[in-house]
Amino acid sequence: MSGLSRSEIERAVRLAGARRSDYDLNPEIKRALNGARPLRPAAVLCGVVERRHGLSVILTQRPTTMREHAGQIAFPGGKIDATDADAVSAALREAEEEVGLPRAAVDVLGVIDPYETGTGFRVEPVVAMVDPSAPLRPEPGEVEEIFEAPLDFLMDPANLKRHSGEWGGKTRLYYAIPWEGRYIWGATAGMLKSLADRIAALQGVRAAE
DSSP, rough: OOOOOHHHHHHHHHHHHOOTTTTTHHHHHHHOTTTTTTOOOEEEEEEEETTTTEEEEHHHHHHTTTTSTTTTTSSSSEEEEOSSSSHHHHHHHHHHHHHOOOOEEEEEEEEOOOOOTTSSEEEEEEEEEOOOOOOOOTTTTTTTTEEEHHHHHHOOGGGOOOEEEEEEEEEEEEEEEETEEEEHHHHHHHHHHHHHHHHHHHHHHHHOO
């Protein structure tokens, strides 16, 4: 997969999707939990930047000192507050708080499949184009580093791996995308897969036209 364009991302976002979760590879784990528990609403910003070498995605690495998700790679985002109008407002607010991204520098394309995490959140991924000149700065308490990864690489099915680990004495499968010494996994990799599946479907439709 190479040379993805903004127009392809826009078209992919508009395609119908399906609800995704940490349980897609582990349905038996959800059955063992309280499947009826209320999910806490959250939103993240999947910010796409157009560089000279192509499109890239803004990602963050959490501080290793955090109580939860220490050292993990994530999109900017968090819980939807009562003061947020919707998921888009929450994602923009969180991105401004975590990486200093001005709202005026973001052009929202849409919201893709909600993602349920094993920690009880229903996350809405907001896909947007970000002004490449926007100045970014990490909020030290929440973000250790801001970096970009090539969209073409993240969307290539060959780079999305199934890994396994032990949680609660049981083996659990999860998606992971190793990239240049970094390890993008869990919900972040799952949401990237959701976008990748849309792009694959779009290209399949285009190939048949």
